[in-house]
Amino acid sequence: MFSWCTDPDTLEGLAWLSCYLTTGKHMAFYRSFGTVMVLLLVTAPVALAFGFAGAMAARAHFAPLRWLGKGYTAVVRGVPDIAFFLFFVIALDQGIEYLRHKIKCPDWSEPIRQGNDFVVCPAAKMPLSSAPQWVHETYGFALAVVTFAIVFGAFAANVLYGGMRAVPRAQMETAEAYGMSRRQAFWRIMVPQMWVYALPGLGNLWMILIKATPLLFLLGIEDIVYWARELGGSKTSAFAYPHPDWRLYYFLALLVFYLLLTRVSEIVLDRLMARLAHGQATSGAKSGGRAADKGLAI
Amino acid sequence: MKKLFIAAAALALSAGMSMAQTVRMGTEGAYPPYNFINDAGEVDGFERELGDELCKRAGLTCEWVTNDWDSIIPNLVSGNYDTIIAGMSITPERDEVIDFTQEYIPGSPSAYVALSDDVDTKGGVIAAQTSTIQAGYVADSGATLVEFATADETIAAVRNGEADAVLADKDFLAPIVAESNGELRFVGEDVVIGGGVGMGLRESDTELKEKFNAAIQSMKDDGSLNAMIRKWFGDDAQTF
Numbered sequence: 001m002f003s004w005c006t007d008p009d010t011l012e013g014l015a016w017l018s019c020y021l022t023t024g025k026h027m028a029f030y031r032s033f034g035t036v037m038v039l040l041l042v043t044a045p046v047a048l049a050f051g052f053a054g055a056m057a058a059r060a061h062f063a064p065l066r067w068l069g070k071g072y073t074a075v076v077r078g079v080p081d082i083a084f085f086l087f088f089v090i091a092l093d094q095g096i097e098y099l100r101h102k103i104k105c106p107d108w109s110e111p112i113r114q115g116n117d118f119v120v121c122p123a124a125k126m127p128l129s130s131a132p133q134w135v136h137e138t139y140g141f142a143l144a145v146v147t148f149a150i151v152f153g154a155f156a157a158n159v160l161y162g163g164m165r166a167v168p169r170a171q172m173e174t175a176e177a178y179g180m181s182r183r184q185a186f187w188r189i190m191v192p193q194m195w196v197y198a199l200p201g202l203g204n205l206w207m208i209l210i211k212a213t214p215l216l217f218l219l220g221i222e223d224i225v226y227w228a229r230e231l232g233g234s235k236t237s238a239f240a241y242p243h244p245d246w247r248l249y250y251f252l253a254l255l256v257f258y259l260l261l262t263r264v265s266e267i268v269l270d271r272l273m274a275r276l277a278h279g280q281a282t283s284g285a286k287s288g289g290r291a292a293d294k295g296l297a298i
Numbered sequence: 299m300k301k302l303f304i305a306a307a308a309l310a311l312s313a314g315m316s317m318a319q320t321v322r323m324g325t326e327g328a329y330p331p332y333n334f335i336n337d338a339g340e341v342d343g344f345e346r347e348l349g350d351e352l353c354k355r356a357g358l359t360c361e362w363v364t365n366d367w368d369s370i371i372p373n374l375v376s377g378n379y380d381t382i383i384a385g386m387s388i389t390p391e392r393d394e395v396i397d398f399t400q401e402y403i404p405g406s407p408s409a410y411v412a413l414s415d416d417v418d419t420k421g422g423v424i425a426a427q428t429s430t431i432q433a434g435y436v437a438d439s440g441a442t443l444v445e446f447a448t449a450d451e452t453i454a455a456v457r458n459g460e461a462d463a464v465l466a467d468k469d470f471l472a473p474i475v476a477e478s479n480g481e482l483r484f485v486g487e488d489v490v491i492g493g494g495v496g497m498g499l500r501e502s503d504t505e506l507k508e509k510f511n512a513a514i515q516s517m518k519d520d521g522s523l524n525a526m527i528r529k530w531f532g533d534d535a536q537t538f
Binding site: 023024025027028090093094097110114115116117118119120122125129130133136217220222229230233234236237238239240241242245247 | 320321327330335336338340359363364366375376377378450451453457473501
């Protein structure tokens with residue numbers, strides 16, 4: 001990185017540290033913070049969409065759709081995240097490869113399951129084994145987003161379902177009295193008002209999502225916790241920058257990062273609550289108002 | 299979801315273009331000097347140099363991938379990469395699930411490392427990495443086994459007193475002991491567990507296995523494998 005970094009063995013003090021903190025490995029560490037932020041920013045809206053669809057399905061009059069919505073939340077909420085991440089992702093990945101295999105290699109005669117092995121034709125590999133590493137990483141990342149969205153969508157569905165039920169019945173009756181159809185009343189009266197009831201629950205989910213990002217490593221994505229452990233571990237002179245066990249410092253840095261992230265989230269959520277609750281005579285509005293005062297005082 | 303479909307469609311379209319076989323080499327990247335992530339963030343170590351040379355001799359294009367030790371076999375059989383080259387000893391249990399090439403490191407001893415000489419390796423608390431031959435050995439030896447996901451954490455456990463000693467490959471421990479300023483030391487007798495180290499492949503991949511077997515044999519025949527072993531593990535290392 002810097003001109004004086006060519007021979008790390010001769011360096012000391014700050015010069016050594018400046019070189020150490022700018023190695024390629026540390027750059028990968030810094031980039032992984034971006035990975036985590038992108039994951040959060042992409043996953044949150046997708047999970048919210050899953051949740052909204054789930055909540056709408058759970059309220060549907062058409063029974064099979066209602067069962068689907070209720071079943072989705074019940075199953076996903078009941079399965080431990082880590083089991084879901086280990087099982088579902090492999091199943092999803094193999095499912096995609098199985099479909100591609102059927103489409104691309106209809107003449108393939110060998111079985112896909114050979115003992116323990118899962119073997120599809122080379123053209124059906126997802127991504128192709130000849131694809132560059134970044135394609136593999138992007139694919140893994142996309143799988144992670146989908147998995148996180150399904151898991152957190154189930155929780156969001158429950159929160160939104162509760163939010164929809166909390167909108168006073170009288171509001172809906174008034175809408176119907178004005179001659180709105182069910183669909184119109186839902187979109188014009190219920191949806192705008194439910195957020196204030198759903199936001200505290202959604203805020204909690206967001207906080208849990210932030211803390212769940214280290215599960216990324218289970219999917220082979222090198223996230224900040226992976227790099228902190230890898231960089232912090234003691235290094236012998238096989239490495240250019242040998243050092244003893246420094247994991248404590250790296251994990252302290254992560255602690256600060258996570259605390260900052262949750263603190264900023266709290267402030268943003270409080271402001272959002274104050275805005276949504278504006279002019280609404282709900283218990284949510286009152287507590288939201290207090291929360292807004294707190295947010296502004298800081 | 300939509301993004302995923304677009305990505306899938308793009309990949310599907312580009313699929314037909316090049317079918318040149320790339321072999322994805324799976325390693326752990328946390329077991330120096332066998333394999334580790336160097337300061338530039340790339341896979342480095344004995345197995346990196348060996349793997350690149352084997353690929354050259356076998357005329358293959360190779361790409362390096364790192365994976366958790368714990369899930370390194372499941373990810374091989376489900377096809378995320380094509381080989382395991384991660385200091386994995388050939389054992390009958392593993393051989394039931396995957397296939398191995400011929401060994402590229404002869405059976406090397408494992409050793410105990412502790413803070414003091416008077417450690418009871420048969421009855422104390424011994425650290426080992428999960429799913430290693432050493433972990434199996436400790437479990438059978440009567441000592442209390444504590445397992446860790448990475449080899450580095452087993453050393454840290456000894457340093458902070460969580461475990462009395464650690465059992466690992468001697469080649470991995472030697473540089474750590476040498477650079478600990480006398481804090482760590484070898485205790486007890488070396489133990490020989492399992493056979494040599496080989497490359498792991500899917501059982502259905504016999505063609506690839508034969509290519510690597512031939513490449514390893516050619517490196518044994520011209521002495522370049524022994525030279526490489528001495529370069530990374532010192533002049534006292536066992537050779538072929």
